[in-house]
Amino acid sequence: MANLKTTEKKTKAQSMGLHTEVLTGKTQQKFFNPDEAENFYYWGTYDVDFNKRTELDVNDMDCKEANKKIDELMSQGYGTIVIKNPQGKHSLGVGILNKLNLIFEGSLGYFGVGSIDGPTVRVNGRVGWSCAENMMAGKVVIEKNAGSCFGAAVRGGDLICKGSVGARTGIDQKGGTIIIGGDAGAFTGFMMQRGRIVVLGNVGINLGDSMYDGTIYVGGKIGSYGSDAIESPMTKSDIDWLKRKLKVAEIGEDFNVSEMTKVVAGKKLWNYDALEPTEKKGAI
Amino acid sequence: MCGIAGLIHRGKSSNVGQELQGMLQALKHRGEDSTGYALYGDTDGQNFIMRFKVGENVGEGSSSVMEDVSVYDERKKIVDSYLSQMGAKIVKEERILPYSLRYEIDYDKGDLLEFSQKIESIPGVEILSMGKSLEVIKDLGNAKTVCDRYNLGDLVGTHAIGHARMATESGVDIKSAHPFWGYPFSDVSVVHNGQLTNYWNNRRILENKGMRFMSECDSELIAVYLAEKMRNGATLEEGMKDSLSGLDGVFTYFVATKNSLGMAKDTMAAKPLVLYESDDLVAMGSEEIAIRSVLPQEIDTYDPFDGEVKVWQI
Numbered sequence: 001m002a003n004l005k006t007t008e009k010k011t012k013a014q015s016m017g018l019h020t021e022v023l024t025g026k027t028q029q030k031f032f033n034p035d036e037a038e039n040f041y042y043w044g045t046y047d048v049d050f051n052k053r054t055e056l057d058v059n060d061m062d063c064k065e066a067n068k069k070i071d072e073l074m075s076q077g078y079g080t081i082v083i084k085n086p087q088g089k090h091s092l093g094v095g096i097l098n099k100l101n102l103i104f105e106g107s108l109g110y111f112g113v114g115s116i117d118g119p120t121v122r123v124n125g126r127v128g129w130s131c132a133e134n135m136m137a138g139k140v141v142i143e144k145n146a147g148s149c150f151g152a153a154v155r156g157g158d159l160i161c162k163g164s165v166g167a168r169t170g171i172d173q174k175g176g177t178i179i180i181g182g183d184a185g186a187f188t189g190f191m192m193q194r195g196r197i198v199v200l201g202n203v204g205i206n207l208g209d210s211m212y213d214g215t216i217y218v219g220g221k222i223g224s225y226g227s228d229a230i231e232s233p234m235t236k237s238d239i240d241w242l243k244r245k246l247k248v249a250e251i252g253e254d255f256n257v258s259e260m261t262k263v264v265a266g267k268k269l270w271n272y273d274a275l276e277p278t279e280k281k282g283a284i
Numbered sequence: 285m286c287g288i289a290g291l292i293h294r295g296k297s298s299n300v301g302q303e304l305q306g307m308l309q310a311l312k313h314r315g316e317d318s319t320g321y322a323l324y325g326d327t328d329g330q331n332f333i334m335r336f337k338v339g340e341n342v343g344e345g346s347s348s349v350m351e352d353v354s355v356y357d358e359r360k361k362i363v364d365s366y367l368s369q370m371g372a373k374i375v376k377e378e379r380i381l382p383y384s385l386r387y388e389i390d391y392d393k394g395d396l397l398e399f400s401q402k403i404e405s406i407p408g409v410e411i412l413s414m415g416k417s418l419e420v421i422k423d424l425g426n427a428k429t430v431c432d433r434y435n436l437g438d439l440v441g442t443h444a445i446g447h448a449r450m451a452t453e454s455g456v457d458i459k460s461a462h463p464f465w466g467y468p469f470s471d472v473s474v475v476h477n478g479q480l481t482n483y484w485n486n487r488r489i490l491e492n493k494g495m496r497f498m499s500e501c502d503s504e505l506i507a508v509y510l511a512e513k514m515r516n517g518a519t520l521e522e523g524m525k526d527s528l529s530g531l532d533g534v535f536t537y538f539v540a541t542k543n544s545l546g547m548a549k550d551t552m553a554a555k556p557l558v559l560y561e562s563d564d565l566v567a568m569g570s571e572e573i574a575i576r577s578v579l580p581q582e583i584d585t586y587d588p589f590d591g592e593v594k595v596w597q598i
Contacts, residue, residue: 087580088572106582109572126585128572129556145586148553166587167553186553186590204590205551 044071045098048079059085063092074100088128093121110147113140116157129166132159135176141249148185151178154195160249167204170197173214181251187226189216189263198242198260200252208263216263217242219255230266238262285450286477287311288462288557289569290538291578292443292545292596296564297326301431301439306577307569308427308446314570315450317345318461319430320422322413322473322540325441331375331388332470333419335412336363336403339383340457341424347455355408356382362406370399380434386419397468401496410459410498415471417441417542422461442598443545445538447475454501464507467496469514471542476503477570478535478555486531506537524548524593538568546595553590560585566596 054073058066066083070093073081080101086092090109093102093116100119104112107125117136122143129147132140135154141162148166151159156176164182168190175195186204189197192211202220209226216229217238225231242257289307291300301323308319327333338359340348360379367374367389376388391399400411413420419439423430427448431437447462454460466472480486480502487497487505495508509530513523524539524546534554539546547568549557559568560575560583567575572585588594 088576090571090573107572107585125582126572128558144584147556147558147587164586167590183589185587186551204553 042097044095046074047077048074048098048100049077050079050099050101052078053080053082054078055082055084057084058089058092059087063089066092067094070096070102074098086125090128093119107144116140126163127161132157135159145182150180151176154178158245158249160251162251164201169199170195170216173197177245179245179249179251183220186223189214189229190226192216192265198245200255208265211265213265217257217260218263219252219257219260222261222263225263228265228267229263232262232264234258234260234262285314286462287314287448287570287574288446288475288477288536288538289448289567289574290443290445290475290540290545290547291565291567292540292598294564294566294596294598297440297442299437299439300324300441300444301436303578304444304446305427305431305437307567307574308448310573310577311448311570312426315448316426317451317456318422318424318449318458319427319447320420320449320462320475321430321436321444321446322418322420322463322475323436323439323441323444324417324471324540324542325419325439327417329416330390332372332391332414332416334387334389334414335385335419335421336387337384337410337412337458338363339408340459341381341383343424345456346424347451348457351408353382359406359409360385363403363409366402366406370402372399381423384423384434396470400468404496404498411465411467412458413463413465413473414468415542418465418471418473418540420463420465420473422447422458422463424456424458424461443540445473445475445540445545447477453479454499459499460501462501462503464501464504466507466511466514466539469511472507472511472514472520472539474503474507474510474537474539476506476535476537478503478533478537478550480505480531480533480535482532502533503537506531506535506539510539520544520546521593521595524595528591528593536570544595544597546593547588548593549588549590551591557588558585559588559594561596 082103084105086104086106088107088109091111093113095115096119097117102119102121104123108127110128112127112131113121114133119138121140124143126144127146130149133152135157138157141160145163146161146165150165150169153172154176155174158177160179162181165184167185168187169184170178171190173192173195178197180199183201184199184203187206188203189208192214195214197216200219205223206226208229246252338356342348342350372389372391378386421434462475463473483502510523535550536555536557556570558572
């Protein structure tokens with residue numbers, strides 16, 4: 001409001017005739033009926049009952065068939081689905097956008113449970129590359145090991161691997177928490193932007209390389225730091241948060257978190273913090 | 285993209301031809317321009333087995349130039365006469381396809397460098413493998429196609445490595461297909477998934493040292509690189525560890541010898557590998573589904589870390 005006078009004045013560009021667009025200021029005046037169903041319908045979501053349980057054997061299905069079948073079961077109200085014989089197949093359980101208990105009795109291949117928003121997933125086996133990529137919300141627990149790019153670009157939720165993971169865990173992470181019970185490979189937290197990564201074991205070389213923001217906690221040895229990553233002192237709030245999170249995650253509850261190494265971004269990008277207030281980042 | 289797979293039975297033999305076929309067929313979505321097998325069969329160890337080609341597969345999808353089949357016969361005759369000149373006796377001869385042959389030969393001089401140079405001085409002739417256990421079979425098509433074409437399903441042995449290829453930087457032909465023989469070493473073979481960025485620099489250096497390249501496929505460099513290291517007295521494992529700094533780019537590769545199987549992963553860990561290890565079997569592949577084709581039950585697998593080198597003995 002303070003700049004009303006300047007808005008009336010033609011800018012240099014306008015006086016040069018570079019702007020011919022007429023601004024009507026009506027983009028916010030799109031009226032809608034609050035009772036309209038389409039404004040409240042979230043495509044691909046279902047009302048499910050967690051007590052309604054079923055099993056699905058995907059041994060003879062390809063990933064498209066299996067995912068379609070899961071969708072069909074959710075549309076019938078099944079809230080707990082147990083997948084039998086996943087046999088390391090790729091892209092199983094992707095794109096689930098509602099609350100659901102999804103249990104895999106076996107291992108997944110690449111891109112398992114990617115782009116999910118809400119479900120609680122347990123994999124009683126191993127997962128391949130890029131598990132839970134782009135996850136928005138929910139909880140994913142892997143009982144064994146995971147491949148590379150674990151939790152790539154996750155935006156929210158908890159992603160837990162009880163075993164060890166490959167390289168580039170949390171690459172491009174934008175929120176949420178990734179917890180690793182074992183060791184993590186090279187480039188953990190590569191280009192990380194938000195959120196937290198907790199590794200109870202050792203990490204490989206180039207930890208936090210090119211990270212923008214976010215926090216990485218390491219319980220074991222660090223192979224080497226990547227560019228832009230630096231060590232930071234542990235605070236009481238870090239310790240409290242770690243204790244609480246590990247307890248909720250049912251992993252490393254007795255772990256001595258105060259001995260962990262905290263790694264953050266050492267480089268402050270000139271306009272990065274202006275995007276979100278610090279207190280909001282802390283809440284992610 | 286390409287897919288690689290390998291397995292080694294420890295303390296016993298198995299139908300490795302059929303097992304590797306299943307593993308590579310599970311990876312066929314990673315490339316089916318060509319498929320190759322390096323099988324280590326049970327033999328009496330007396331004679332050398334020489335797999336060689338006298339021409340290319342010029343079928344659909346091939347980037348090779350069509351040749352008259354009569355030139356294959358001419359080349360074969362010259363090979364036979366050269367073998368005779370070098371004192372190598374052909375014990376058994378099989379012509380699987382017009383361009384692909386398998387000889388069992390009695391040759392006791394042991395100098396495979398001179399032997400190979402002589403045979404490969406014939407234009408259009410390439411030794412695919414030479415060894416007392418190793419047989420390299422590679423051709424255009426997916427794993428099942430190649431397995432059926434060469435009748436590999438019955439081959440019993442201890443270990444094997446293989447490759448499903450999506451051609452990217454060199455032609456769709458047998459000479460660019462994997463596995464590569466670790467020329468001039470008996471029973472050494474290599475498969476690779478990735479891309480080597482210092483191929484030409486290394487090739488120039490190695491050629492100046494007298495090593496031979498048959499294709500322009502960057503993966504061949506690994507076989508030649510390791511062969512040169514071993515020629516200078518390094519063990520296989522030492523050579524593989526050196527390769528982590530000597531080779532630039534992204535790679536996961538397997539190398540096999542008469543008694544062992546090894547894997548190496550570059551320091552960027554950019555190429556996938558899933559590994560299963562037990563007391564009597566090691567199976568590995570670019571994806572877990574390859575291992576699942578031989579071990580359908582629930583098993584513990586893991587991804588080797590960056591810069592990791594492992595070698596297993598039979």
